[in-house]
Amino acid sequence: MIAENTQTQMRKGILEYCVLLIISRGEIYASDIIAELKSAKLLVVEGTLYPLLTRLKNNGLLSYNWVESTSGPPRKYYVLTDDGKSMVRQLDTTWQELSYAIETSKQVKK
Amino acid sequence: MKRTLNINIGNSLIHIEEDAYEMLTGYLNEIKSHFAKNADDFEIVTDIENRIAEMFAEILSAQHKAAISITDVQQVITQMGTVRDFESSEDEEHPFSMPYSQGIKRLYRDTEKGMVAGVCAGLGHYLNIEERWIRLFALLSTLVGGAGFIAYLVMWIIVPRAQTRSEKMYMKGEAINLQGFIRNFQEEMENSNLLRRSGGIIAEFADWFGRFINGTGKVIFKITAGFIILMSSGMLLAAIVTLASFLGVFDYAGNEIFPLSMVNDSYVSLLLLSAFVVIAVPLLALILFSIRVAFNGRQIHKNVSFGLLILWLAGIATGVFFIAKTSTEFKEHTEITKVSNLKSYPVYTLDLDNSRVFSKEDSLLYHINNENSKGWVILDEREGPFGKPDDVRIYIERSLDATNSVTQNFASHGKTFDAALKNAQSIRYDFQQKDSVLTFGPKLRLTNQAKWRNQEVKLIVRVPVGTHLIINRDLDHYLAGYRSWNCGDSHEGDFVEWIMTENGLKCKNELKEEDHQDQ
Numbered sequence: 001m002i003a004e005n006t007q008t009q010m011r012k013g014i015l016e017y018c019v020l021l022i023i024s025r026g027e028i029y030a031s032d033i034i035a036e037l038k039s040a041k042l043l044v045v046e047g048t049l050y051p052l053l054t055r056l057k058n059n060g061l062l063s064y065n066w067v068e069s070t071s072g073p074p075r076k077y078y079v080l081t082d083d084g085k086s087m088v089r090q091l092d093t094t095w096q097e098l099s100y101a102i103e104t105s106k107q108v109k110k
Numbered sequence: 111m112k113r114t115l116n117i118n119i120g121n122s123l124i125h126i127e128e129d130a131y132e133m134l135t136g137y138l139n140e141i142k143s144h145f146a147k148n149a150d151d152f153e154i155v156t157d158i159e160n161r162i163a164e165m166f167a168e169i170l171s172a173q174h175k176a177a178i179s180i181t182d183v184q185q186v187i188t189q190m191g192t193v194r195d196f197e198s199s200e201d202e203e204h205p206f207s208m209p210y211s212q213g214i215k216r217l218y219r220d221t222e223k224g225m226v227a228g229v230c231a232g233l234g235h236y237l238n239i240e241e242r243w244i245r246l247f248a249l250l251s252t253l254v255g256g257a258g259f260i261a262y263l264v265m266w267i268i269v270p271r272a273q274t275r276s277e278k279m280y281m282k283g284e285a286i287n288l289q290g291f292i293r294n295f296q297e298e299m300e301n302s303n304l305l306r307r308s309g310g311i312i313a314e315f316a317d318w319f320g321r322f323i324n325g326t327g328k329v330i331f332k333i334t335a336g337f338i339i340l341m342s343s344g345m346l347l348a349a350i351v352t353l354a355s356f357l358g359v360f361d362y363a364g365n366e367i368f369p370l371s372m373v374n375d376s377y378v379s380l381l382l383l384s385a386f387v388v389i390a391v392p393l394l395a396l397i398l399f400s401i402r403v404a405f406n407g408r409q410i411h412k413n414v415s416f417g418l419l420i421l422w423l424a425g426i427a428t429g430v431f432f433i434a435k436t437s438t439e440f441k442e443h444t445e446i447t448k449v450s451n452l453k454s455y456p457v458y459t460l461d462l463d464n465s466r467v468f469s470k471e472d473s474l475l476y477h478i479n480n481e482n483s484k485g486w487v488i489l490d491e492r493e494g495p496f497g498k499p500d501d502v503r504i505y506i507e508r509s510l511d512a513t514n515s516v517t518q519n520f521a522s523h524g525k526t527f528d529a530a531l532k533n534a535q536s537i538r539y540d541f542q543q544k545d546s547v548l549t550f551g552p553k554l555r556l557t558n559q560a561k562w563r564n565q566e567v568k569l570i571v572r573v574p575v576g577t578h579l580i581i582n583r584d585l586d587h588y589l590a591g592y593r594s595w596n597c598g599d600s601h602e603g604d605f606v607e608w609i610m611t612e613n614g615l616k617c618k619n620e621l622k623e624e625d626h627q628d629q
Contacts, residue, residue: 030157031164045191050157051145073121073160 011042017091018042019052020080023062024088027077053078061087114177120156120163124170125177133183134162137192143273144193162186193274215283218272219265225329227266235281335400342400346393353386373436374561381432387425391418439563440523444530452514455546457578459605460504460571462585463540463549501554502539502567504588506579506608506615509572516541516548519568536560539567550585579608579615 015037022028022036030053034046056062061084064076080088113128126134141158145151165186166178220231223241230248234241251258272278357379373381395418452458509515520537524530540551554567573579581589583604607618 031161045195046161046189047141047158047191047196050154050161051196054154054157073163075160076157 015042015048016052016056017095019049019056020061020084020088020091023078024080024085027065027079029067029075029077031075033078056084060084112177119166120160122163122167124163124166126166126183127177127179130178130180130183133180133187137183137187140193140274141196144196158190162190165189194279216277216280217269218277218281219269220278220281221271226262228271229262229265229269232269232272232281233265235283238283335403339397339400342393342397346390346397349386349389349393353382356382373432374439377432377435380428384425384428384432387421388429391422391425394418439525439529439561442524442527442530443521444524444527444534445519445521446531446534447520448518450516450518452516452543452548453545454514456576457546457580458514458573459547460579460581460585461547461549462582462588463551501565502550502552502588503569503590504550504585505568505570505590506610507570507572508610508612508614509574512574513572514574514577515572516543517568517570517572519570520565521568522565523563530563533560533563533565537565537567541569550588573610575610575612577610578618579610580605581608 018037018040019033022033030049033053034049037049053062057064057078060081062078063081064078066074067077069075114125115128115131117124117126117131117134138155138159142151142155145154166182169175169178169182169185215236217236218232219228220235220241221228223231225231225245230244231241233239233244237244248258248262251261270277272281395415518539518541520534520539522530522533522537524533536557538555538557540549542549548571550569554565556562556565583606608615609618610616
């Protein structure tokens, strides 16, 4: 139970970071984000992504463009805003710090 | 074969099977109600709907199918995740210990299992008691003063309805984790009428009203049906017991009872059996029908109902045949008469004797040793449960030739003249003179084997003018034309004094009054 809690918490933070990272590589469709997250074995269910994207958009980190689709309704293609880009840089730093903290913690344990 | 529907989801047109559609609607409603807490709900729901539409399109083109089936929807839901998944990743207001705490129960109304608004079902989950006991209690407390009804209304308003899956799991006290979630989901999949939920109190009311017809209406209907079944079963049982007792299973002299005493022994069993069939078959049919209609029992096989109908008609036909046959036994009418002179007395006492001297036949009938029964009498003989029609009449007339006499007239019906004569001869009637006291028996009896053929006894007492008759009031019943209650003071006692005059029998008191008037 407790382990699961912690795991979920960690995943939540990292999921947000990863989504921002994926979008930072260029304009992308939600479905493709899901595909990438799945290949990274990070996402369990797709439904989780939509609230996250909406929240990031509302925080001004993302924006989207409508792009016509050949096989259905127009699709939302997400891009990072300037705020988003600076957020990614901040998170990069944080991640390096965290990664260092974990490495160090493991070494100390030895 | 399944019905399919066309739906517009995410601006694309999708063919979908009916059950799949119901599941999808339920899923989307759940999502909508979940995201109703957020301001951006519409956008998220639209995103999700668009994505579902896309997945459907992919499924249809990949599998070359025309319509989305329920397994496709299930697959999409698994891929998309459910409200519970969103909660664990999104809801930051909820402290994390809460969704994961095991066995915490909250009171919700269970509208899926509920009969009216799910209050009892919800309480059942909360208190861990089978909801039917709570329903029973609620019903009883409603009947006793209506407290249950008020409590129910209050709880309906106060207690929220379990809408999202996690609320349902809280309601049942299931651990809110993936295993519990999957179990809950599977349960819901098995539950065929799962997707009747929708937002809004009006929708809920409409939903409730629909279910009232299905639910509470059905309960009342079922109670009524149960009552009918109970009553019919009781009557059926009574019919069986009656039949058994008449057929002598319980060694009960049913044949002595009046309506049956006219039926010949050779076919009394058949007649009883047919009467039983005529009564029992409709009862049985009523029971079967009630069970089928109210409790969704298996449909009665056509052959069974047809067989029952045939049996019933056969019963009626047999009954009618034997009734007709029995009625021919009453075709001829015969009377035999015996005149016996009475010793002459100026005053006679007419009395009724309810006791009965043991006859030789009685000794046989009641298995009493003849030697011991001599001189014994049965006091206060009673009629059976069904009294025969009045069969003893007593007439008092003026004697024309100054002699006193009693004429005993025995009459009977029969199939032929001889039979009628035989039937008349089978009559036994107790009448005796002891000095000036004339004693009459309360009713006629038939010798052992004789059947009731409307046997009648007519007693004509002839006395000359001026004879005084002191008559027991109990004989009123048998006396043709005289009512001793009109005569004299009812406080005087059991006997009333009459005097024979030129104009027939007169009450002594009345005569006195007339004398006074004359003077």
